[in-house]
Amino acid sequence: MTNAHDNDLPTDEELVAYLDGELTSDTYGRMVRYLAIDHDLQRRLILLSGGQRPFREAFALLLEQAPQANLKATLASLPGPVGSSEVVRSPRGWGNTAKAMVAGLLLFMAGLGAGWLAPALNQRLWEQASDEGASADNWRQAVAEYLTLFTAETLAVIPDIPAAQEQELAAVGNRVGLKLSPQMISLPNLSFKRAQFLEYDNKPLGQLVYLEPGNGPVALCITADVTSGTDYQTEQRQGFNIVYWSRGRYNFMLIGHMPASRLQEYAGVLSYRLK
Amino acid sequence: MGTSGPEEVKTALAGHLSRLWRYGLILTGRRDEAEDLVQATCVRAIEREHQFQPGTRLDHWLFSILRSIWLNEVRAQRIRRGEGIVDAETALVVDGAGQTEAAVLVHQVLREVAALPDAQRETVLLVYVEGMAYREAAAILDVPIGTVMSRLAAARATLGKLNMGKERSHDVRKGNDA
Numbered sequence: 001m002t003n004a005h006d007n008d009l010p011t012d013e014e015l016v017a018y019l020d021g022e023l024t025s026d027t028y029g030r031m032v033r034y035l036a037i038d039h040d041l042q043r044r045l046i047l048l049s050g051g052q053r054p055f056r057e058a059f060a061l062l063l064e065q066a067p068q069a070n071l072k073a074t075l076a077s078l079p080g081p082v083g084s085s086e087v088v089r090s091p092r093g094w095g096n097t098a099k100a101m102v103a104g105l106l107l108f109m110a111g112l113g114a115g116w117l118a119p120a121l122n123q124r125l126w127e128q129a130s131d132e133g134a135s136a137d138n139w140r141q142a143v144a145e146y147l148t149l150f151t152a153e154t155l156a157v158i159p160d161i162p163a164a165q166e167q168e169l170a171a172v173g174n175r176v177g178l179k180l181s182p183q184m185i186s187l188p189n190l191s192f193k194r195a196q197f198l199e200y201d202n203k204p205l206g207q208l209v210y211l212e213p214g215n216g217p218v219a220l221c222i223t224a225d226v227t228s229g230t231d232y233q234t235e236q237r238q239g240f241n242i243v244y245w246s247r248g249r250y251n252f253m254l255i256g257h258m259p260a261s262r263l264q265e266y267a268g269v270l271s272y273r274l275k
Numbered sequence: 276m277g278t279s280g281p282e283e284v285k286t287a288l289a290g291h292l293s294r295l296w297r298y299g300l301i302l303t304g305r306r307d308e309a310e311d312l313v314q315a316t317c318v319r320a321i322e323r324e325h326q327f328q329p330g331t332r333l334d335h336w337l338f339s340i341l342r343s344i345w346l347n348e349v350r351a352q353r354i355r356r357g358e359g360i361v362d363a364e365t366a367l368v369v370d371g372a373g374q375t376e377a378a379v380l381v382h383q384v385l386r387e388v389a390a391l392p393d394a395q396r397e398t399v400l401l402v403y404v405e406g407m408a409y410r411e412a413a414a415i416l417d418v419p420i421g422t423v424m425s426r427l428a429a430a431r432a433t434l435g436k437l438n439m440g441k442e443r444s445h446d447v448r449k450g451n452d453a
Contacts, residue, residue: 013424
């Protein structure tokens with residue numbers, strides 16, 4: 001690290017953030033440029049991606065070993081009644097917190113848009129989602145606005161590195177609690193470009209971005225929430241066609257400029273695989 | 276939340292006991308101490324329920340409380356008593372190891388993570404197991420995000436090298452078999 005070029009090279013920390021979908025907007029573009037040309041950096045990325053493990057599955061064994069009966073008995077001995085259901089995550093504290101929630105789409109890795117756009121977009125979405133009449137539909141509006149920042153050109157420069165894509169998918173899947181692999185999310189005539197982790201309204205939001213020649217960016221977005229299991233519905237936002245549905249504890253949304261009928265075909269494929 | 280009172284706190288707490296215990300186990304390396312830590316965390320959470328910020332994650336708040344009790348009370352006492360560090364590898368050994376390939380892999384992962392330095396192991400748990408964003412893990416660990424990134428990078432490099440070693444030995448075995 002003795003000259004300006006070397007000093008600008010992405011660090012291991014940034015490579016891991018790239019794999020984890022946590023890269024900040026100012027470093028993402030630099031990362032993509034270097035990864036496209038620097039073989040040493042690609043080798044380093046492969047080494048670090050080899051550090052991935054099925055952590056969640058392995059540590060689930062320890063959850064099974066937890067002395068639940070003792071812990072619940074202890075809690076029961078403290079003042080007040082105790083609920084009995086063991087849940088993996090609390091969706092949101094307790095009490096009437098809706099009006100006080102900090103809403104908005106947090107862009108952890110907004111590198112595909114100009115860095116200066118993210119704060120402005122965030123603020124706009126925050127104001128919108130904080131309205132009294134804000135509804136659960138707002139996340140789709142937020143995603144649609146975010147996708148307007150993407151062009152075919154911005155996606156085309158992202159190098160296709162299978163190991164990196166697999167890691168991104170695993171990381172995003174880990175965040176939303178859904179197993180994701182390249183095979184599960186591949187769609188005919190669409191080139192998967194990358195997965196990233198966002199947040200909307202304090203909930204994790206996974207976004208998988210594809211490129212379709214002719215129609216530009218297509219995105220699959222996933223949030224984990226309490227859902228009622230809705231069938232496919234279509235709508236238009238920001239000039240995009242959208243198909244959305246929910247299965248189990250997940251909300252899905254497929255968005256792009258292609259005809260809604262084609263989106264619906266893709267939605268059927270994804271809905272079958274992502275259970 | 277100030278109006279909810281201990282009843283609602285307890286109801287919510289009941290949903291996080293196992294994960295709190297697991298975090299306690301990672302920190303203390305002892306199952307009994309992990310249990311004590313969860314108990315102390317429950318007591319503290321009920322006492323301080325008015326301090327919980329609506330709209331934030333309850334489980335993260337509980338993790339912060341548990342960690343604070345560990346650092347300031349349990350670990351401090353342990354140091355005062357002159358007790359040594361517990362070997363995490365022993366603590367993370369899971370009873371009834373299975374014989375299937377998947378079970379072997381899972382136990383291998385636990386052993387590999389157990390062999391990481393304490394700070395890396397804890398950060399791996401928060402980010403890769405609990406699924407926290409870097410900024411969320413940094414808040415609980417009370418460190419800059421850069422520190423979280425450094426720990427994860429170091430952990431990944433260690434585990435990545437282990438992988439390369441395995442692949443090489445696998446290749447050698449294949450070569451010998453040929």
